[in-house]
Amino acid sequence: MKTFQTHPIGIDQGEVVLFSEFADGGDMWTGEGARERSTAIKFSQAFRSVPVVQIGVSLWDVDTSSALRAEVKAEDISPEGFKAVFRTWSDTRIARIRVSWMAIGEVSHEDDWNIS
Template sequence: MKTFQTHPIGIDQGEAVLFSEFGNGGDMWTGEGPRERRTEIRFKEGFRTPPVVQIGISLWDVDTTSALRAEVQAESITAEGFNAIFRTWSDTRIARIRVAWTAIGEVAHADDWNIS
């Protein structure tokens, strides 16, 4: 569990297309085996500390002739952003993926002291 002190809490959210490979024959659409895409996401404003990030698929365009195998994660979370990771494997064919994310964490307060 992530606990917060008495600082204000900020919530940021957004969506990002991680890839679209149907039109250009990219390996998410034409390949087999383990495949991965990483996209850097930047928060609109920085948090005081790394926030909690919830991420999920908001759009997927897939071939239905094989089993759907997919994983989406938020990795390398900092106060400024994170990496959205999509992975698939075997003979799954993915044309396009969009993710939606929400970040919740501490934000700076006007009364915070900056002691250097």
């Protein structure tokens, strides 16, 4: 569990297309085996500490002739941002993926003391 002290809490959110490969025959659409795509996400304002990030698929365009195998997760989370990662494997064919995300964490306040 992530607990917060008395600092203000900020929520940032967004949506991003991780890839769209059906039109140009990209590897997610035409390939087989383990495949991965990732995108760096920068928060609109840095958090005071590492926030909690929730990520999920908001659009998927997939071929239904094989099983759907997929993983989406937030990796390398820092106060400034994170990496949105999508993975698939075997013969799954993915045309495009869009993800939505939300980050919740402590933010700085103008009354904070900065003692160095």
